[in-house]
Amino acid sequence: MPISPEFPDPQRAWAYRPSQPLAGAAGGPLSGLTFSVKDLYGVPGWPLTASTRAPVSDVGESVLVRRLLGLGASAVGKTHLHEIALGITGMNGYGSTTHPHDPDRVPGGSSSGAAVSVALGQADFALGTDTGGSIRVPAAWCGVAGYKPSKGHPDWSTQGVLPLSWTCDHAGPLARDLGTVVRVQEALTGRPIAPQDWTGVRVGLWLPDGWTDGAVRDATLAFAAGLERRGATVTPVHLPEMLDAYSPIVLSEAARVHAQALRLADPGFQPFTLSALRQGAALGAGEVQAAFDRREDYAWLLNGLFTAFDVLLAPAVPTPPPLIGQDDVEVGEGTLPLRRAVLRLTAPFSLLGTPTVSLPTTTPFVGVQLVGQHGDDDRLLGLGLAWEAGA
Structure with a gap:
């Protein structure tokens, strides 16, 4: 699908659009698919700005982009992001990206342009990154699917990607449906992924009291009820807020990246x-080390849950998409800063590196997360496939 420089872009989703796509190899398993590239990935001949006016380092060529081209997908351009990936709304130094269907609202970030590009059908899938929710949040708020692989997944390389936090960064895709995400996963890994029966699956429901508004709470509970109808067992679980570990790690590493x-x-x-x-x-150094120590404690808690549960279910966002410029949101426990309200739901699974899928719900622009044990990516995607198919 060629995208010319004259292609309309009222959402300011696109950072760079060549006159012709980078064509994928003929006859590959992804032939016929197009993809957009978040402007953190190095693509030879294409600029890299990280959606900032500040200087950024040359990262070389993205291994992942090169592999996808080799598998037959064609790259149509680069998408804007929340500046340097340090945020969850889509604000940047180039006018900021807006929601694909409501110009007064944010699309989520940091993979804002990525989500918009697939929500509007401008690409079949999008490459994003996720350090604390940067794939899952825009996926939820734009009504599309997103997948954050296990940390260190060998087929989702971050080599040739400008980092934000090497401890928490993940590369991953967004698409209008999970089936397209699975097709990309199958091509990269060489393994087929079949829908997984939900019968007997033990689901831990993480829905902390007061952390969401009523619409998100109801959507999450409705999703849980749907899993029970498919034969899963759903039991509430508890995890603490982990931003006291997440924020010092990410901010200290981001400062080193942009020193x-x-x-x-x-x-x-x-x-x-x-x-x-x-x-x-x-x-x-002591503050950062203390954050890493807390991270180890949180990993112990999460690993303990996965001895009793196969998958976790949680809201991906605390509210539907907020208005542009809105700094606070209303949730059950009161008024909270937007950043904290969002990241405390998503950051744990980037901090701890577990595979996570964001799926839309029947409530517009509200998504949920399915979280699996580290390395259990294919089964998690198979469960998501079964949900999407109504099985």
Whole structure:
């Protein structure tokens, strides 16, 4: 699907659109599919800005993009993101990206343009990244599917991708349906993925009291009831908020990634981004090590849950998509900063590296997460396939 420089882009989703796509190899398993590339991935001959006016490092060629081209998919351009991937709304130095169906609302981030590109049918799938929810949040708010692989998945390489946090970064896809995501996974791994029967599957429902609004709570409970109708058992579980580990790790590593730009008097970052990076740079070694120690404790808790449950179900967002410029949201427990309300639901599974799928619900622009044990990606995708097919 050629996308010319004149292609309409009122959502400001596209960072770069060549006159002709990068054609995939003929006869490959992904031949006929097009994909967009988040502007953190290195593509020879294409610029890399990370949607910031600040200077960024050259990362070389993305191994993943090269593999997808070799498998037959064609790359149609690069999509905008929340500046340097440090945020969850889509704000950036190039006008910021808006929701695909409501110009007054945010699409989610940081893979904002990625979600918009597939929601509008401008690409069959999109390459995003996820450090704390950056695939799952825009997938949920734009009504599409997203997949964050297990950390270190050999077929979802982050080599040639500008990092935000090497501890928490993941590469992964978004698409209008999970079937397309599965087709990409099968091509990369060489393994078929079949729908998995939900009968007897032990589901841990993580729906912390007061963390969402009523619409999201009802949508999540309705999804859980649907799993029970398919034969799963659903039991509430508890996990704590993990931002006390997540934030110091990500901010300290992001400050190291962008250390050269931070030495400039006026680096060119948006004010929030600059403040967050300086906060990360000011963290002491002891504070960061304490965050890693807490991460180990949280990993022990999550691993314990997976001795009793096969998969976890959780909301992917606390509310439907907020308005542009909205800094706070109303959830059951009151008014909270948007960043905290969102990330406390999604960050644990990037922090701990577990595979996670974001699926739309029957409530518009509200998604849920299915979380599997590390390395159990194919089974998780198979369960998602069965849900999508109504099986």
